[in-house]
Amino acid sequence: MRQRLLARREWKTADMVDKCYFCKGKLSKVFTTIDYRWGDRLFVIEDVPATICQQCGEKYLDSQVYKELERMARCEEPPLTRVTVDVFEYKQGESLSCGT
Numbered sequence: 001m002r003q004r005l006l007a008r009r010e011w012k013t014a015d016m017v018d019k020c021y022f023c024k025g026k027l028s029k030v031f032t033t034i035d036y037r038w039g040d041r042l043f044v045i046e047d048v049p050a051t052i053c054q055q056c057g058e059k060y061l062d063s064q065v066y067k068e069l070e071r072m073a074r075c076e077e078p079p080l081t082r083v084t085v086d087v088f089e090y091k092q093g094e095s096l097s098c099g100t
């Protein structure tokens with residue numbers, strides 16, 4: 001079985017930034033949906049307090065929030081709901097099943 005690329009996303013913590021690390025855009029506090037990878041599992045967590053760049057949309061989380069996400073993933077809280085996600089392998093230059 002091929003190793004799937006599930007690199008854990010490196011979050012920049014919101015504690016340290018007062019403007020966007022990437023584009024220097026303005027940041028604002030929002031509640032948002034975060035997709036979070038823990039091992040080979042993907043969690044989607046709603047209503048997470050985050051700081052978001054108004055310009056490029058990059059999300060920043062407080063280190064405390066990040067710890068809470070990790071804690072939730074680790075103790076396998078019963079989920080609110082479950083979604084099915086289609087996973088694809090990237091194909092270049094091959095004809096696809098729809099004929100294009």
Ligand SMILES: [Zn+2]
Binds near residue numbers: 020025
């Ligand atoms: Zn930005």
